Amino acid sequence: MSSQLILNNHIANDEWQLIEPPKAQEEVKKQAGKVVIFKITGEASLNQDQIEKTTFPKSGKIILPIQVLLHHQKALMDRIAKKEIGIWIETHEEINSFIDKIDDINKFSLISVNVRKFADGRIFSIGNMLRMKYKFKNELRAIGDVLRDQLFFLKRSGFNSFLIRKDRDANDAILGLTDFSTPYQGAVDQQKPAWKIIKR
Amino acid sequence: MYKYDTLDQTLVNERVAQYEGQLTRFLNKELTEEEFRPLRLQNGLYIQRHAPMLRVAIPYGLLSSSQLIKLADIADKFDRGYGHFSTRQNIQFNWPKLEDTPKILKELAKVEMHAIQTSGNCIRNITTDQFAGVAPDEIIDPRYLAEIIRQWSTFHPEFALLPRKFKIAITGSSKDRAIVQAHDIGLEIFANNKNEMTVKVWVGGGLGRTPILGSVIKESLSWKHMLTYCEAILRIYNLYGRRDNMYKARIKILVKSLGIEKFKQLVDKEWETIKDGPNTLDELEINRVKAFFSEPNYKSRGTDELSKYTDNKQFSQWLLRCTHKHKKLGYRSVTLSLKSNEQAPGDATSDQMRSVAELAEQYSFGEIRVSHEQNLILADVLEDDLFELWEKAKVQKLTTPNIGLLTDIICCPGGDFCSLANAKSIPIAKSIQDIFDDMDYLHDIGEINLNISGCMNACGHHHVGHIGILGVDKDGSEWYQVTLGGNQGNFASIGKVIGPSFSEEEMPEVIKKIIGTYVSNRHPDENFIDCVSRIGIDPFKKEVYGEKGKK
Numbered sequence: 001m002s003s004q005l006i007l008n009n010h011i012a013n014d015e016w017q018l019i020e021p022p023k024a025q026e027e028v029k030k031q032a033g034k035v036v037i038f039k040i041t042g043e044a045s046l047n048q049d050q051i052e053k054t055t056f057p058k059s060g061k062i063i064l065p066i067q068v069l070l071h072h073q074k075a076l077m078d079r080i081a082k083k084e085i086g087i088w089i090e091t092h093e094e095i096n097s098f099i100d101k102i103d104d105i106n107k108f109s110l111i112s113v114n115v116r117k118f119a120d121g122r123i124f125s126i127g128n129m130l131r132m133k134y135k136f137k138n139e140l141r142a143i144g145d146v147l148r149d150q151l152f153f154l155k156r157s158g159f160n161s162f163l164i165r166k167d168r169d170a171n172d173a174i175l176g177l178t179d180f181s182t183p184y185q186g187a188v189d190q191q192k193p194a195w196k197i198i199k200r
Numbered sequence: 201m202y203k204y205d206t207l208d209q210t211l212v213n214e215r216v217a218q219y220e221g222q223l224t225r226f227l228n229k230e231l232t233e234e235e236f237r238p239l240r241l242q243n244g245l246y247i248q249r250h251a252p253m254l255r256v257a258i259p260y261g262l263l264s265s266s267q268l269i270k271l272a273d274i275a276d277k278f279d280r281g282y283g284h285f286s287t288r289q290n291i292q293f294n295w296p297k298l299e300d301t302p303k304i305l306k307e308l309a310k311v312e313m314h315a316i317q318t319s320g321n322c323i324r325n326i327t328t329d330q331f332a333g334v335a336p337d338e339i340i341d342p343r344y345l346a347e348i349i350r351q352w353s354t355f356h357p358e359f360a361l362l363p364r365k366f367k368i369a370i371t372g373s374s375k376d377r378a379i380v381q382a383h384d385i386g387l388e389i390f391a392n393n394k395n396e397m398t399v400k401v402w403v404g405g406g407l408g409r410t411p412i413l414g415s416v417i418k419e420s421l422s423w424k425h426m427l428t429y430c431e432a433i434l435r436i437y438n439l440y441g442r443r444d445n446m447y448k449a450r451i452k453i454l455v456k457s458l459g460i461e462k463f464k465q466l467v468d469k470e471w472e473t474i475k476d477g478p479n480t481l482d483e484l485e486i487n488r489v490k491a492f493f494s495e496p497n498y499k500s501r502g503t504d505e506l507s508k509y510t511d512n513k514q515f516s517q518w519l520l521r522c523t524h525k526h527k528k529l530g531y532r533s534v535t536l537s538l539k540s541n542e543q544a545p546g547d548a549t550s551d552q553m554r555s556v557a558e559l560a561e562q563y564s565f566g567e568i569r570v571s572h573e574q575n576l577i578l579a580d581v582l583e584d585d586l587f588e589l590w591e592k593a594k595v596q597k598l599t600t601p602n603i604g605l606l607t608d609i610i611c612c613p614g615g616d617f618c619s620l621a622n623a624k625s626i627p628i629a630k631s632i633q634d635i636f637d638d639m640d641y642l643h644d645i646g647e648i649n650l651n652i653s654g655c656m657n658a659c660g661h662h663h664v665g666h667i668g669i670l671g672v673d674k675d676g677s678e679w680y681q682v683t684l685g686g687n688q689g690n691f692a693s694i695g696k697v698i699g700p701s702f703s704e705e706e707m708p709e710v711i712k713k714i715i716g717t718y719v720s721n722r723h724p725d726e727n728f729i730d731c732v733s734r735i736g737i738d739p740f741k742k743e744v745y746g747e748k749g750k751k
Binding site: 118119120121122124125126128129132133147149150152153154155156157179180181182183184185186187188191192193194195196198200 | 351357358362488
């Protein structure tokens, strides 16, 4: 079977292993209406028990949930330096809240953002912020419900790596990257709007 | 008006190809219904009660004659010979076949039209004042800014999949005819005390299930920052707007739950990081787009033709109701009413469309506007041509002199077509138009906006109608709830429910009683809405429900 990964406009082999946390024991209740900003959308974050019980191999390239990574950050210093550790964030997680806890985001050679439902457009803002505001320069990967018809927007939002959903053909999905030739507005890949680039 | 260059045309052509591919993959079962849904919606395609409905974008309501002729041709070839102009200045075709939709889009692309982002959870068609560029009270012509926003919002990658739909309206007049306060973002353009173009930004307005008027988030913003500031608002909304419950997903709910102060704080903080960024507007782009909206070649005032016809009562009534003051001496703007009782409000047949295109070509520099009140407008007509135009338009039944009056009903397609609707709305409009067919009486009761929506999605803007009618579902049958005191414009307000809902048969009588209450309580020269504000809704309730205030 060919690879599901599109990296820099080509099908590529995936060298990374995604480390899944154990499932939560109890159902976490939604806190709708509570004015804690990142809770408004209702998703639960990992609980302490899940964070502590997440296990991962001692060597090789692994992608860790951000909270697991923060928990083990000191112990993982060497592996981070060896570019063996990637970050996994969910679209409902607040980047601002953990970015301060990492001294240099570019020590990590990969950040992957998991989109649970393709229609969850938060991933675009997260990509944009990671690139533009936090100046992340390395591989930015979309994982989860990643499909052809969102690739163009993902690319424009700063993603250069796409792990296509298992049941879809990456060779077909890659065509989505070139749906449009010259977009109007400035974004991440092409930062200037059309009117500042070409004479109209 | 704006003309496409290679870039615009290429994007639209690429969109047609993309959509055609998506439809093929859907028909080949390579895309599930759930995956295809947002894709078709962002191309204006709904699955309706009888057939798909295709909503075509009319950016800020502006059309050329050749575009309108194309719409007429599409109506004939792919639909049943008519189209429905919507309250968002778009046109909807109710009967196309799914497999024909790429062909329709290809036809549209030939005249610089498309269905991009006319539905779905994205930035929708930008709307504005139907008298933009010609209104005497206008401060700044908002059309070129609307076009700039259109381009910026088209396929904006960051805001392609928002929590819910997002509507932006822009006005440049002291009198707001674009109901900017009822939009997710409302932009009011004015000149500050240094005479620089400045933007007042409203956020979190919207009708629908939870009607809320917008709050001011920025009192004055330089035009240069218009796009980046919108980006900051949209980013905060995109990240924090609710996605778990579609009824609580609009930006108004986020603004309300955080409070405008907290929301503004978040937006301003985010804006700091993108302010002066690449999407900051400059003179070059402003002037490029502005040039497309330069004044047409107005003639100087001719002879005073109009005075010849003062004895013609029908014409005089039309002149009074359907023509509007123009910034240029000797010119008027004309509203062609799509509100005769012979067709559903906002509907136009292909013959009517062709005839309007021809009238525009002959009398109004080949341009037509669609108003959010669902009428068609010829913005630049010489007063000397009015009589001739009126006679020709009369043949096509486009001269009902009811603009702004009770029978100029704003109405959604309702349960006859729309699968979201709880109740029919077109028959209610017709039954009201039928009993108020005496023009003299209509003129006597004066300006009244009556708006009808078939469900709480409020496509018929019922909340801001002086009289609002909302279709509700009670145990599987259709009922109608009546509100009074809604208003649009600078004094926008949300109407109050007068009491329990009514059956379809009761509705004409209810409206009659409401009007009767107004007539017996009004001061001389007092409009309906002013009378409602003064006396409150109780006298109306009493009349409609009897002494006890109950049915």
